[in-house]
Amino acid sequence: MDGQWDLVISSLQDIYNANEVIQFDDDLNSKRIQFANLSDEQLQNHLTKFQDHMENVKRAHRLLDAVRVNLDTILGYTPPDSSIQPAHKAAKSQSRKNTAPTGMVYWVSQYNPSEGIQNGSEVAYKPRKGGDGEWFQCEVIKIATDGMKFEVRDPEPDELGKTGKIFKCTWKDIILIPSINTPKSLTPNYPAGSKVLARYPETTTFYPAVVIGSKRDGTCRLRFDGEEEVDKETEVPRRLVLPFPMVSSSPAKK
Incomplete structure (x- = not known):
């Protein structure tokens, strides 16, 4: 207890x-x-x-x-x-x-659906300890009955070809990635200039970026932070562009 x-x-x-x-x-x-x-x-x-x-x-x-x-x-x-x-x-x-438990969503935005997290849901996960402090794509494989604790698996196999590593985390460590079947009405276009977290092409890692605009099919035109090429524009599918996790709280005053 x-x-x-x-x-x-x-x-x-x-x-x-x-x-x-x-x-x-x-x-x-x-x-x-x-x-x-x-x-x-x-x-x-x-x-x-x-x-x-x-x-x-x-x-x-x-x-x-x-x-x-x-x-x-x-x-x-x-x-x-x-x-x-x-x-x-x-x-x-x-x-x-x-009844299979449904995970609760901590990081929400008007630009991202906030339906519950299910086993099999794709999420961006950021380890609290170790790693490079980056968000990377994982799959939810277990949800605690309270809906706030999870086990997620890295879809990428290790160097020996074995199944990806499994991590234990809380709802604050993951951001729900909209499913392929999510209605477009739940993933409206981001306004130009929005700060987002997007998966870099041909990787499973999410990096900060700024929205330049959107195409008719919803694809986001982005400028990733830290690009070597000045003003480089990159296109990323809408569902892989997540609201930047803004911290809305600060340490409590003593």
Whole structure:
């Protein structure tokens, strides 16, 4: 049960930290603004602020859902030495066994679908320790019942040709990659100038990039950070261009 308590505390701390950066309360001053009198630049600034506020509220909702799930697990816990289990808890337990868990999405954006993560889902994964600090493509092979812990597998075999390495991670370490069948309405075009995380062609690694524009089929025209060739433009399929994981929280004040 210690793991569930840790997740409850961590989720509540994340909500507190997010509110330190972007207040959940309504901005009363914004309601008094005469938007018709503002310039395009001022309107864009307000739009960005409102979008950040909305994403922050959505993230808080997801964190509260995680708190509820883990509290349900804690409250419904039966000690190992207990041979008798109430009928309603036994039925609930059996129902959970028959239902494959769905993973929750931590990093969300209006430009990326936020449906649950399933076994077999493709994700961008960034190890917390070791590695080069880069995001690379993996496949989800196991989801914990709380929907916040995962096992993912590197699709690339090692130098000996063996199955790719398996990593244990949390929902904060992965970003959902839209499936090939995701409706285009759930993956709208990014505005020019957007900061994104995109898979570099002929690799499984994701790097920061800036959107230059989009083609009719949704393919993104990008400029990757750190390219040796100045102003080099690279085209990447839309589903492999993810919202850049912006950290909306900061360490809590002591």
